Amino acid sequence: MTSSSKKFAIGIDIGATKIASVLLSEKGDVIAMSKVATLPAEGMQSVFNKVAQEIKSLMQSFSGEVIGVGIGSPGKVDTTRGVVYDAVNLGWKEANLLEGISRRIDRGLPIWVGKDTNLSALGEYFFGNGRGYDDFVYASIGSGLGGGIISGGQLITGSDWYAADLGHISIDPNGLPCVCGNNGCAETIVSGAGLVELTKGILAESSVKSLLRDYEHFASEDIILTAQSGDELALFALSKMGQALGVVLSACTAILNPSRFIIGGGLGVASFNFIVDAIDEEIRKRTMISSRQKLNIVRSNLETPAVGSACLAWYMLLGNTLKKKLI
Numbered sequence: 001m002t003s004s005s006k007k008f009a010i011g012i013d014i015g016a017t018k019i020a021s022v023l024l025s026e027k028g029d030v031i032a033m034s035k036v037a038t039l040p041a042e043g044m045q046s047v048f049n050k051v052a053q054e055i056k057s058l059m060q061s062f063s064g065e066v067i068g069v070g071i072g073s074p075g076k077v078d079t080t081r082g083v084v085y086d087a088v089n090l091g092w093k094e095a096n097l098l099e100g101i102s103r104r105i106d107r108g109l110p111i112w113v114g115k116d117t118n119l120s121a122l123g124e125y126f127f128g129n130g131r132g133y134d135d136f137v138y139a140s141i142g143s144g145l146g147g148g149i150i151s152g153g154q155l156i157t158g159s160d161w162y163a164a165d166l167g168h169i170s171i172d173p174n175g176l177p178c179v180c181g182n183n184g185c186a187e188t189i190v191s192g193a194g195l196v197e198l199t200k201g202i203l204a205e206s207s208v209k210s211l212l213r214d215y216e217h218f219a220s221e222d223i224i225l226t227a228q229s230g231d232e233l234a235l236f237a238l239s240k241m242g243q244a245l246g247v248v249l250s251a252c253t254a255i256l257n258p259s260r261f262i263i264g265g266g267l268g269v270a271s272f273n274f275i276v277d278a279i280d281e282e283i284r285k286r287t288m289i290s291s292r293q294k295l296n297i298v299r300s301n302l303e304t305p306a307v308g309s310a311c312l313a314w315y316m317l318l319g320n321t322l323k324k325k326l327i
Helices: 044-060 097-105 116-127 192-205 220-228 232-256 266-286 306-317
Strands: 007-014 018-025 030-037 065-073 076-078 083-087 092-096 111-115 136-141 145-151 154-156 260-264 296-299
Touching: 007 044, 007 116, 007 306, 018 044, 018 306, 030 044, 044 065, 044 097, 065 097, 065 116, 065 306, 076 111, 083 097, 092 097, 097 111, 111 116, 111 306, 116 136, 116 145, 116 154, 116 260, 116 306, 136 232, 136 266, 145 232, 192 220, 192 232, 192 266, 220 232, 220 266, 232 266, 260 266, 266 296
Parallel strands: 007 065, 065 111, 136 260, 260 296
Antiparallel strands: 007 018, 018 030, 076 083, 083 092, 136 145, 145 154
C-alpha cells in the first residue's frame, strides 16, 4: 500500500505462537506486514533475534522516515525500563526486552516496550473501533484473557503496570486452578484452553448430540466451526464463556463507566457473534441502568495486533497523551 504520510512507525507484537510485525503510517495505513513463528522453547535470545530481524527487514524494504519501534509483550511490562516480567506463555521470568533488541538493532532508532493488550487499546483509539471514544475497555481473548483501558482519553497502566489484568479476576474462588496460583480466574473459562476444558466438561455431563463427540481431540477453532453449523452444545459452551466475560465486564462497567467494550484477540474476534448477547445480558443483570446508558459492545477491526504496537511510538512522541492529534 502507498501512503501520502511522511512518517512511519514499526510495530512488533510478540505472541506465544507468532511474532507479528507491521510498518504503519501516521494515517494508519499498513505499508507492510509479516509474521514468523515465535517458538519460545528455543529460548529468549532466539526470540530477541527474530524480533530484531523483523525490524531490520521492514527498514531495509522501505526508504521513508521511521520514527521509532513499539514492541508489545505479554506479562507485566515495566514501560520505563523496557523489562518484561512473568510472561508465562513465553517462559520468561524476567527479560530485558528493550536492551536486548536495542543492542541487536544498533541504529539509534527509538524503541519502546509495553504490555501487548495496552498497546492494542492504543491501536483501537488511534485507528480502530475506539476512534472518537475517550472511555472504553479493550478485552482480548486468545491463549489468555487480557485488557487495556482508555479512561478520560488516557491509557491506564496502574501503579505496578498490572492494570486491566482481566483474566485474573477470580469469578469463582472454588473454581479451577489458574496458572497464576489462584482458583476460578476468568481466564480458566475465557481463553482458548479455558473454552476447550469448559466444553469437555459440558460434553461429559450432557447427553445432547454434538459433532464435537466425533473428535478425539478438539481445539477452540473446532468449537467455533461446529457452532457455525448450529451445533447446540458448542453454542451453549460459547454462551457460557460469554457469561463469564460478562461478569468481568460488569465490574468494569461499575468501576470505569466506559461507553464501549471492544472485543479482540484471535478467539475474541472469531467467537464474537456467539458471545456478545451473553455478555450484554450478564452486564444488564449485574449493573445499574444509569451506568450503561451509553454502553455498546463491538468487535475489534484492527488488521493485526502489531498496529497497536506501532501506535506506542506515536503515543510516546505525543508525550504520553492521547489528547493531541497525530495529523
